[in-house]
Amino acid sequence: MGRGRGGSRTQRRHFRQNRENVWKRTKPDPSSENPTENNGADPSWQPFATQNPAFEEYYKEQGIVAPEEWDLFMEYLRKPLPAAFRINSSSQFCSDIRTQLESDFMISLQSEVSEGGELQPIRPLAWYPENLAWHSNFSRMQLRKNQTLERFHEFLKLENEIGNITRQEAVSMVPPLFLDVRPEHFILDMCAAPGSKTFQLLEIIHRSTKPGHLPDGLVVANDLDVQRCNLLIHQTKRMCTANLIVTNNEAQHFPGCRSTKKSSSASEIGMELEPPISQLLFDRVLCDVPCSGDGTLRKAPDIWRKWHAGHGNGLHALQVQIAMRGLSLLKVGGRMVYSTCSMNPVENEAVIGEILRKCGGSVELVDVSSELPQLVRRPGLKKWKVRDKGKWLASSKDVGKYRTNAIGPGMFPSGRNLARSMNHRDSTEEEEKHENGEDENVVEELQSSEDAVFSGNEVDEEVSPFPLERCMRIVPHDQNGGAFFVAVLHKHSPLPANQGTANLADETNTEATSEAELIEGEQDGVPLEPDISIKSEENGSEANQVPGDEAADPKKNGGKRKQLQGKWKGVDPVVLFKDEAVIDAIKTFYGIDESFPFNGHLVTRNNDTNHVKRIYYVSKAVKDALDLNFYVGEQLKIASVGLKMFERQTASVASCAPCAFRISSEGLPLILPYITKQILHASPVDFKHILQYKSIKFSDFVDAEFGAKASNLMLGCCVLVLSKDGKFSSDPIQVDESTIAIGCWKGQNSLSMMVTALDCQELLERLLMRIETGNGSLESTDEASNGNVDVEMEDMQKNGDKEMVTATEG
Incomplete structure (x- = not known):
């Protein structure tokens, strides 16, 4: 089963509100007598001024490119950035999407090649493995405005919202590829928002995982800014993973969670023994630090106006602190990638030089020139001013x-x-x-x-003693993209004792620094306000939360407040779900095989077990990390964790069902191989019809035997699986990567789909594509039965089905 279902309304709203189109200016007020008084703009639309003398002087002096390349370099910086996207390699529709791009859109869009642009409208990025990343000849503005590109644009929007693709700047895809990630790795993404690289890391660890199984590794995705955490959660929710923890800590003070002594928090949750891991260390660290972001000028042209050299100077110390913290949390033998979307050597080579000085011989700058040979990159600078x-x-x-x-x-x-x-x-x-x-x-x-x-004591121009040429610089005119800097570091031995490796257990979040206000290239170069709220997952409340706030004082707030709030103000607590009665009812109702590990893997975000709305499932690696976090006093400020597995039914008809919880769309792919009850095998005709009509009476199914079996199920949630041989089957269901299944509600008289509109649209399109490429028996059968079904559907829609249950419940 693939992934890529669901998402949070809260995160979607914050995402839309902050996804500003930076290539637009505010239109002038037509009522004004002097139109130029409106933001200094002419009545007609004017693009941003794509020039800044200080910028040109700075980078000419730094020798960022050879003098003979300067004009070409500037020419590309002034062009809008072409759109790029990546196919989710762990999606069950990965091959279908890649085939659709290669055999459909590459041909149908050929007539839309822009004048002076590339010969191909879209093409796979040669350096990205297996044609999974694609470059478009069109900017985001062209995709939105050009009517002939509408079908392609709608395709991108739908697949991105579901999670089958991720729209991401091409150069932003580079850093995770150099981490050499394996499924068993513990990975820390230190400054993760808005989450495209985190999603990429999750894809890699999930890629070789079989249905019903989880990787042995995990990803901890951290960001200081609360609002950016919401964007991060929105982005990663599409992956539907149980191997992710989203945290809201300062990167430069990220907790080490070392269990040197028993804590009071551990006693409160009844943990008497030490957790399985004694310290949260990582095999891989992605250190994509806050930066001035001038590598994103093509995407965020307002940076032209704001740019000055002081931005990079002011960020250097913070970047060193974050990188050093990342290295201190990296296991010996592990790899860290440092990256920025800045061209400034003070934020790039200078940071690498400084951390190599601090680390002595314990850290090596790795030569990766032989990796991804088709990626055009340039060596790092050895000298700068x-x-x-x-x-x-x-x-x-x-x-x-x-x-x-x-x-x-x-x-x-x-x-x-x-x-x-x-x-x-x-x-x-x-x-x-x-x-x-x-x-x-x-x-x-x-x-x-x-x-x-x-003034007369000029020193000779300095040259770095370190092999900084092993760093890589990516500039826009080499591959028609953005600019990026990447350095790969290998940790040979523990860091020197004076470089912050000691006392990890005693470190807690200090007051927030200016990190939350820094420009970060992936979010269009627009800084976000730090004083925003995180939506409570369980009770829906919002509390203003400033990054770095201390835990709520139980003396001031009272015991009840502490119990509901948890340690971190404004953030729901992470609670192990141990209600055996509820768990046994779920296992009995769905016939869940005993081999599926439940014990210790279920969590909620609500201490009041009588009012739990959602139950989340976590992998073993995440479970171990949570146990350690409890043991050391909840040093990690957790904004999101786990895969939503079960949701409480809230509709009035649900009160009659034997089980109060339904299986969520996100959790279905994981638990599907273990379900033995409440499960049906539908023919393509009936599967297609329930997607089209949302609800069908048992007597109206094309396959009468299927309708009879559906009517015999217990009232409540059930699972509908698409038959692979085109026929209804009552045999045990064999699940593999190609299995398509949806959640439904079995009512008194009908079967109703519990799938979001977007998922329904996607499944219908994929189903039709597979029918077209397979045998034609379905079309003829469909046509023969379509008249009767359409009449039946009209009657149902006129009368209304009171038992209709939608995916928005709960």
Whole structure:
């Protein structure tokens, strides 16, 4: 069974609200006497100014590309970014979608090749394995506005919403490919929002997994900003995985969760023994840090107006902190990928140089030039300069006295501290004046004097002692994409003791830094406000939550407040679900085989077990991580965890059903091989009709034997499986990757589908495509029966079916 079902309304709403079209300007107010007063815009639409003299001066000096390439480099930066997308390799429709692209859209869109563009309208990215990633010759604006592209655009929207494809910038797909991920790996995505790379990592670990089984590994996807966490949850919900934990911690202080002693939280949940793992360490770490984002200029042209060199300078220290934290959480022998969507060497090579200095010989910068050979990349820079306050600085020796807090030695190629002492002045007295804001003229004269004294002592241009050419730079004009920087690091041995590897168990989240307000390239370069709320999954309430808030004080809030809230303010607690009566009722009703592991794998987000609406399933790896997190006092602030497996029925008719919980669409693929009751094998004709008409009376099914068997099921949720041989079958169901199944509601007189409209549309289209490529018996049978069925459906729709149950329940 494939994945890619469901999603949260809350996350979808936040996603839509913040998916700003950055290639649009606000239209002027026609009532204004002077139209140019409206945002400074002309009455007609004007594109963003795609130029910035400071940008050009900066990158020309840095030698980001050869002088003879400069004009081509700038030409591509000023073009809108072509759309790109990736097929979900773990989807059951992966092969169908790839075939549709190769045999349908590549041909049908040929007439729409834009003038001066590429010869092919769409093409697979040569460097991405198995033709799973695709490059379009059209920008997002063209896809939205061009009517002849409407069918292709609708295809992309539908498949993206379901989770069969992910629309993602091509260069953003690169970092996960260099992590060398395997299904058993524990992976940390430190700055994960909006989640396209996280989704990619989940695809990789799930890819070789058989139906009914889960990978041995997990992905922990973290982001500091609460609103961006909502986007992350929305993106990853489409994957339908039990191997994911979404956290809302500071990346540079991400908890190590070391179990050095028994905690009070562990005692409260009855855990007497140590958890299976003693510390949360990772085999792979993706460190895609917050950055100035100028590699996304083609997607976010407003960056042209905002860009200045100070952005990169201000982020350097945070980027080093996050990277060092990632390395401290990486297992010896593990691999970390550091990446940015910035072209600035201060955010890229300078960060890599600094962490190599800090780590000594324990970390190696890996040469990956032989991996993905068709990916056009350039070596990292060995030398660069720092721009500060309008001046070029060749080394830390050139940094003015009062800029040493902003411009550190680690920002330069050598990393050496060549700072100069003051000449002929009482520095202490002047520093006090400077700190107190006294006599600014004296301070300015002092700095000018200092600069003049050392103006003749120019140092030679610095060159890094590290093999930074092993880093890779991707520039827009090489492959008609965005710009990106990637470095691959291998951890040979534990980090030096003074580099933050000790006392992991004692680390907790400190107050939030400016990380939440930083521009991050994948979200169109638009910074998001940090003071947003996370939607409560269980009780639907929202609480304003500022990243870094301490746990709710039980003395102030009372015991009940603490019980409902959990440790983290505004976030539902993660609770192990142990109601044996409910679990036994579910197992008995659906005939779930005893080999399916339930014990310890079910969680909820509500302490009140009498009002649990949703029960989530977690993999063994996630279960072990949760046990450890409980044991060390819930250091991880968990925003989302687990695969939604069961949902409580809330319709009035559900009160008569023997089981109060139905199987969710997201959880069905995992549990399907273990279900022995409440399951039907439908012919393609009847399967298609229930997708089309939503609800069918038992007597109206084309296959009378199928209708009779459906009527004999117990009232409540059941599962409908598409027959592979085109006929109804009462034999035990054999499940494999191609099995198509949906959840239904068995009422008193009819069978009703419990599938979202989008999933229904997708299944119908895929079913018709498979019919067209298979034998033609279904079409003839369908035509013969269609008249009777249509009349029956009209009668049902006129009379209404009071037992109709939709997927929006609960």
